[in-house]
Amino acid sequence: MRENILEVKNLKAYYDILKGQVKAVDNVTFNLKNGEILGLAGESGCGKSTLASSFISRKKPLKYISGDVDLVGHKIMEMDESEFKKLRLRTISLIPQYALDAFSPTKKIKTYIADLAREQGVKTDKAFFDKVKERLDLVNLDESVLNRYSIELSGGMKQRVIMVISTILDPEFLIADEITSALDVSSQRFVATMLANLRDLEIIKSAIFITHDLSILYQIADRIMIMYAGNFAEIGPTDEIVDNPRHPYTRSLIDSLPKVGIQYKDKKLAGIDGTPPHLLNIGEGCRFRERCPYAIDKCEETPPREQVAEDHYVSCWRWKELGSDLSGKK
Numbered sequence: 001m002r003e004n005i006l007e008v009k010n011l012k013a014y015y016d017i018l019k020g021q022v023k024a025v026d027n028v029t030f031n032l033k034n035g036e037i038l039g040l041a042g043e044s045g046c047g048k049s050t051l052a053s054s055f056i057s058r059k060k061p062l063k064y065i066s067g068d069v070d071l072v073g074h075k076i077m078e079m080d081e082s083e084f085k086k087l088r089l090r091t092i093s094l095i096p097q098y099a100l101d102a103f104s105p106t107k108k109i110k111t112y113i114a115d116l117a118r119e120q121g122v123k124t125d126k127a128f129f130d131k132v133k134e135r136l137d138l139v140n141l142d143e144s145v146l147n148r149y150s151i152e153l154s155g156g157m158k159q160r161v162i163m164v165i166s167t168i169l170d171p172e173f174l175i176a177d178e179i180t181s182a183l184d185v186s187s188q189r190f191v192a193t194m195l196a197n198l199r200d201l202e203i204i205k206s207a208i209f210i211t212h213d214l215s216i217l218y219q220i221a222d223r224i225m226i227m228y229a230g231n232f233a234e235i236g237p238t239d240e241i242v243d244n245p246r247h248p249y250t251r252s253l254i255d256s257l258p259k260v261g262i263q264y265k266d267k268k269l270a271g272i273d274g275t276p277p278h279l280l281n282i283g284e285g286c287r288f289r290e291r292c293p294y295a296i297d298k299c300e301e302t303p304p305r306e307q308v309a310e311d312h313y314v315s316c317w318r319w320k321e322l323g324s325d326l327s328g329k330k
């Protein structure tokens with residue numbers, strides 16, 4: 001059995017705009033293992049969606065610059081658009097951010113699903129719709145939703161329909177981009193659990209779950225990768241990232257999470273001072289250095305990606321000397 005579904009090495013994907021290049025994905029390296037859910041987190045604008053889109057399409061102004069991406073044996077950055085299209089929904093499937101807004105109010109869910117399937121060259125016969133009904137059942141939706149319009153469904157129901165559509169051809173790799181952010185807390189948990197179920201039932205093999213919300217990742221992700229301003233910051237098993245973070249940015253993210261049972265008067269939430277840098281024509285060096293309380297002159301140079309422990313990697317010049325308890329150290 002293949003160990004990794006996806007192998008990404010030194011990937012650079014920039015937006016080519018009139019003023020120059022927005023370096024949104026800059027030298028990112030990681031693997032996605034067979035059978036795992038990898039959570040991808042980081043502040044708004046850090047390149048999470050760009051990383052996801054670079055696996056799915058290379059529409060202008062996004063431009064592939066360099067690096068290798070191996071998706072179950074396919075070198076996808078070397079493929080042309082028509083070759084790549086054949087992989088969509090079958091090998092790789094993306095639930096994009098704001099997918100909930102993509103439903104047409106004038107189409108019944110059934111028509112919407114049929115149109116999408118036909119676009120991918122899939123026959124929309126009885127067998128197809130039997131499978132759709134089976135999958136609707138799996139996500140706790142009655143088949144009657146097929147004859148309803150999207151405005152008749154709640155956000156959580158729509159998100160479950162989207163999940164069914166995106167996985168109807170049993171893709172090996174699913175990317176779910178902010179699929180829970182527009183939902184209430186119980187729908188969030190339900191949708192996240194559904195994704196884990198799809199993996200447990202081997203309908204999908206592996207997934208990347210993109211979110212700002214580390215607490216959801218804590219529930220379902222096997223590993224978590226943190227990005228900062230277009231760069232890789234840290235990746236590791238979920239417990240390791242939460243209990244033993246080695247990048248000062250990861251530590252700040254963890255500290256900014258509210259903890260149930262602790263009142264504000266007892267412990268203030270630690271925010272992260274400052275804002276991320278602009279990525280337009282950005283130069284060398286650790287991109288977190290302007291906000292990092294531990295930054296030294298060396299941070300003007302770009303830190304290498306180093307191994308902390310099994311499956312745990314970090315890009316920070318000071319990870320060894322700082323250890324994981326970063327509080328109060330300088």
Ligand SMILES: Nc1ncnc2c1ncn2[C@@H]1O[C@H](COP(=O)(O)OP(=O)(O)OP(=O)(O)O)[C@@H](O)[C@H]1O
Nearest residue numbers: 015022024043044045046047048049050051061279
């Ligand atoms: N079409 C575009 N043209 C130019 N720059 C872009 C374009 N789309 C995104 N960017 C820039 O690329 C960077 C990464 O954006 P991206 O949407 O990938 O971040 P993100 O981490 O997914 O953010 P969010 O969590 O808000 O969705 C940002 O600086 C953004 O402004």
